[in-house]
Amino acid sequence: MEYSGEQFDVIVIGAGIMGSSTAYQIAKRGQTVLLLEQFDFLHQLGSSHGESRTIRATYPENYYSGMVIESSRLWEEAEAEIGYRVYYKTAHFDMGPSSNKTLIAVMECCESNAIPHRVLTPKQVSEEFSGRFELPEGWVGLSTELGGVLKPTKAVSMFQTLAIKRGAVLRDNMEVKEIVKDDERGGIVVITSNGSRFYGKKCVVAVGPWMRKLIKMVMGLDLPIQPLHTTICYWRIKEAYKDDFLMESGFPSFASYGEPFIYGTPSLEFPGLIKIAVHGGYPCDPDKRTWAPTLLGDYVSSWIENRFSGRVESAEPAVAQSCMYSMTPDEDYLIDFLGGDFGKDVVVAGGFSGHGFKMGPVIGRILADLVLNGETKGVELKHFRLGRFEENAKGNVKEYED
Template sequence: MENSGEQFDVIVIGAGIMGSSTAYQTSKRGHKTLLLEQFDFLHHRGSSHGESRTLRATYPEDYYSRLVIESSHLWEEAESEIGYKVYFKSPQFDMGLSDDKSLRAVIASCRKNSIPHRVLDQRQVHEEFSGRIQLAENWVGVLSDLGGVIKPTKAVSMFQTLALKNGAVLRDNSEVFDIKKDDVRDGVFVCTRNGESFWGRKCVVTVGAWMNKLVQSVTGLVLPIQPLETCVCYWKIKQGHEEEFTIQGGFPTFASYGEPYIYGTPSLEFPGLIKIPVHGGQRCEPDKRTWSPAPMILDSLRQWIRERFGDRVDSTGPASNNRFGRLD
């Protein structure tokens, strides 16, 4: 194993959104940082690619809400440094049965964290969204201001660019298979399949769905982690209603509590299409996937779209499946 001779304060393994933002923050603090990625940078094989992810402060777990509130300011800070936008703000709308435990926890979290919000009944939701969102009589909605869409591939690129600007070293196509503790100098050697070894005082592992593979390679342990393959579907907005489902038209990011849990974003990345997937997915190995949605998931989505959006969105089938999918 050839030692590169380079020494780093921090070595980050995995250059998705978590790893790239970590490299940005550590290099910003003056730490000599190395960011390693097993595939090409900006690849489509993990969970940090594509054109939209929701950002919201309304979570059943109140500690998560506090993190999101802080992160919204950090997103704006990074945007000001790079000079372009990756975070597009919108309202956030959560909905479900009035007695749904998770939705009640969302409301409690909003109160605990002083998140401005309104709890709306069926009639109020109809008035608020001019009939665009329809709730059953025993449903309620929670409308808050802190929501929006993050463009993930653009965000990963932003963090990598800022990390480079701060002096970080970035290396792709460098799969790590071993991490060895250096007791003499109080650090670690990080070894890649390219035959290189790097030394660092600290090592941050952000490999997502490949965590079990790396941990087993390094320690022999098998973690209780199960990656899921999700399929992201886009549905056609019927002619004449396209502008009603845009951020500019006041449409929110949204989440529907129940079984299954469904979420979505305003029409943004593909004009005339709206993103409506099911949260979760099929068990998989990250290097062996089907790249196809389960039929039962599509059936659930069709029914939900008919009930929530009526004749404004074509529920016969998705106009586009994100065939790259993503891993959770």
Template sequence: MFLPGNREREREREREMADSGEQFDVVVVGAGIMGSCAAYHLSKRGLKTLLLERFSFLHHLGSSHGESRTVRVTYPEPYYPGMVAESIRLWREAESEIGFRVYTQTPQLDMGARDNPTLQSLVAVCQQNRIEHRLLSPADVAAEFGGAFHLPDGWIGVVTRDGGFVKPTKAVAMFQALALRHGAVLTDHQEVTAVARQEDGSLAVSTKTGRQFRGRKCVVTVGAWAGELAREFSGACVPVQPLHTTVCYWKIKDGESASKFLPENGFPTFACYDEPYIYGTPTADFPGLLKIAIHGGQPCDPNRRDWSTNLELLRHAASPWIRARFEGAVEAQEPVLVQGCMYSMTPDEDFVVDFLGGELGKDVAIACGFSGHGFKMGPVMGRILADLVTTGEAQGVDLSHFRLGRFKDNPKGNSKEYGDQVSSYSQAS
């Protein structure tokens, strides 16, 4: 971890390495979960790695902060479960290496109308991938979780074992600390403005402070800023729309048995495939509060967010759902605590993982557009990015669904048989 007494010595080391013109094997731009995981995997392989961040480390201005992120292997798309399974293994490996825990395993409950096409696809993917799952009736769901959930007739619950949640800020700090341990150099307050090819074939990474770093390869993981930086670096069009989203915490009513909402008592992470898509986690972040949020947000400029919360939307969309599903056990008038975050949306809600191309060729890899569901896959994405810049291809993963070129033939990207899961508040209001 970062120790105050060592920070100035670390900064001096960074300045010396930059000023000496020393070349890194890989420069990673963006120190959220994806960049931090990439720096960890690269440095663990013995590569001289530099991790750059435009803001302070562990800031709350992007998508890698907060109290919890859901982990689930259940997806309507067949290409995600395997990546999540590998990530769970890598989460555990990193925890063993650092000596503390960031991932808490719980069951995952997916619910919705029996004939919902997205939920039907999710069940089919579970069957195709041999993911252990159980289909429960409304009465079975109530019995399974101590009467906490009340599903209407015609709905089903899908219960899987590999759910849970990750502590995001703690997780990012863990991977940064491990990267440091493996010899990586970490520098914050360095907003990258250009990546350019040099005559000797190396890359010059320039920052707003006037500093320049040299590397053989570069990884770009800048979240909501991916579109503008890709245009500046190579002219590539990366269709990422930032959304400002609100994470909400609702109070369990006085007199209710709050213990049934605890992860240690089997309460699950959950997702509801309805309009809107609503998700939540057990009582773990704040005592007596339950995280229940709408999977969506309002289009925003990441450089000029107003940080406002649409309480009227929450009362209109989330409050009725909470009253119906928890039947009075949770105060549903409005959340008692809200936190701002950002999604980086692609048109098809799938990731972008590719080389930027152009004059930068295969020397600059970009990963972005994680569309509100990527954090759990940070460890495997770090491994994939390390593969791409060292061997030119990712081992054991089909990246064809994540190629940047898919938007050239179809601006909507990958075709799917069901609708979007993420709502835009500007459309919903």
């Protein structure tokens, strides 16, 4: 279906969590918005699907904690509007060697951002969690209140539904091939592979792992975003301990600092299983990737056996699912105007590096601000500029890194 006679205030390309929440925010402000998706809505091919994502306010970078706190509030507001839950709250627990520079930076950020937290010795951790976590000597625990589990596919559907209720137009199976300036009317024209042409005053591009390909095709700019194939694993809890790992039993979302970075959630998605996964993956082409889960290695099995005192079967995962990251060299986001001939007519958002889903609502708010007002408030975007990689190929310098 073509909309050649109709112009939208904003066209949003990409209907994952970022694009869907952006479309909702724009429609909520009374603007006409078109949301385009290259595959079916709620597909399993990108980064916004699956059973769970974690939410936490513990970051080594000062600029993320406030974003998470705002996002947590916006998640609750959207839930209240839709009438069902996608955000399941629990505490969050970080752990690692006391000398780990990143974990030290996390604790410092908790102090500077006034995030309520408690630093625990291994003995205190064992007492706090009734032996469910056991830390070796030389490790430290960090307990914070803001944590939990987000339901990804359900959350994307929520924002799409809310956008439709506010008047947004949604179209899937619309693969974008061109974004060009509309010299006659101003704004831009979006052209899809089936020949449809859509006109908009402004445009937001949030296509996840396809960002690098699309932007290079549109204007020849090679963004430093590398798609990674990653594996999400669920491990079987031994029968006698199944209740120990439930939210209702006070079990938190968690992260373990070091090499590799391991994270997980309470038992929720699959009865009797717990999510324990490794942050990272292998470079891939989003259009030619393998769907086979990758082996995590003996380190993860050893970590599970030692941290959970033998309460979780550690030989191999019970369930393994594939997903993708969109990784930048510094693991910070890209949120900026595309520039060039497009000026401020096109805003890009990508490179969420495996820690962006929790930020979906606040990213949607920021992108709506940028595309409608040319600026945003409450978040410092200098860390997310496209131009930072021209100044330093590695991007933002992290004080806690060697």
